[in-house]
Amino acid sequence: MLKAVILIGGPLKGTRFRPLSLDIPKPLFPIAGLPMIQHHIESCVKIKTLNEILIIGSYNAAELVNFVQEMINIYGISIRYLQEFTALGTAGGMYHFRDQIRAGSPEAFFIMNGDVCANFPLERMIESYKETKGTLTVLATEATRPQSLNYGCLVLGKNNSIVHYVEKPSTFVSTTINCGIYLATVDVFQIMSDVFYKHQDKFMMNSNGKDPAHISLEQDILTRLAGTGKLFASETSNWWSQVKTAGAAIYANRHYLNLYRSKKPERLIPAVNGVCNVVGDVYINPSASVDPTAVLGPNVSIGPNAKISAGVRIRESIILEGAQIQAHSMVLHSIVGRGSIVGKWSRVEGTPCDPNPNKPFAKMENPPLFNSNGKLNPSISILGTSVNLAAEKILLNSIVLPHKELTKNFKNEIIL
């Protein structure tokens, strides 16, 4: 029997995802029509022997209760949210709830960072684990040399054993990086326990603001396990990306829609006899209303109860619940927030921040909002919740915080 743990962090994480995470926990932000971590859940429920999913984070349980219930209704397996009393780090939460994870004696359990998206090769990881019987198997992929510094870096030895692990090194270590997806046996709790007690001693003497129960899976556990013959990598060349910024959500949207084409084609709008004109991969929630003269795609997701009027053109964008795109407007490389309105004949446009297609193994850059001259870096445009953009206006490369009334044109601005 197997289980899975999804790590979702808490309200203090996901800051680069604002303003989209202001009114909804980032792990529930919809990508390709589904909350981000529903994609994790879908990949877990495909494994027949996996019978429980535990979501661990420090969000208030009330924010997740409806989602969890809905997931149980859809997939019919045990799914629970376990709330940390404070951010305990990537392993501290699991250690705190170890009895819940160990209950029923699972042979192994997946650990999944909630903020990555991928064509998760979970079956392949199980095979890797069966070959090595390691305490922990890390899903690994290739990055470019400069970008590898933003990730956990692994040095591989014989039979894919990890001989050296450095979390976000300051100088180059390896182009093989940690994807934030693991398969662990319950033996890992012994190592967590050693770390926990060491920390207690240290914190008694010198408290530095972190909770004494804080344990980092990467810094405290993986670095300890590396070189002991108990830590292994399972390499993948599948599509994989982090979702740290809103721009990454647009990128992930495109890839999840593309996966639907091979795995769940019924979720995509057919090119002929669909509700409207469609180019490439498009998801439309059944409760949305879309005028037949609108042209959507490629890579567009339309949320529940959204209203898309006549002559609208949308490309490479996510339109959230209840948003309205009024007649003859255009939306490109943008996210339109819940209940926002784009007036008639307006244009909302952003700049894509995709990985460099000419560099093998390139990942998304997650640039800071501002460049060194204090100017806003061009990025996708985002309308926060309940923003109203008047008719015949242009909004270019801008980020708009919730509840704004915009009556003029904006370019490269953050509208607070």
Ligand code: GDD
């Ligand atoms: N429950 C819980 N509690 N979850 C947490 C906490 C916490 O205190 N802190 C972080 N997380 C969750 C986040 O929500 C995220 O899903 C995951 O753990 C990792 O988050 P970060 O700590 O922000 O790490 P990172 O994303 O910068 O780097 C990690 O992922 C990379 C791949 O995306 C590392 O594992 C890297 O080595 C790895 O390359």
Ligand code: GTP
């Ligand atoms: P920079 O602009 O400095 O990044 O230079 P570059 O792209 O010309 O070369 P770099 O030194 O990064 O790479 C040298 C060689 O390694 C080239 O043949 C690349 O195709 C290859 N290479 C680059 N990144 C990776 C990687 O992540 N994995 C592997 N296996 N090869 C890589």
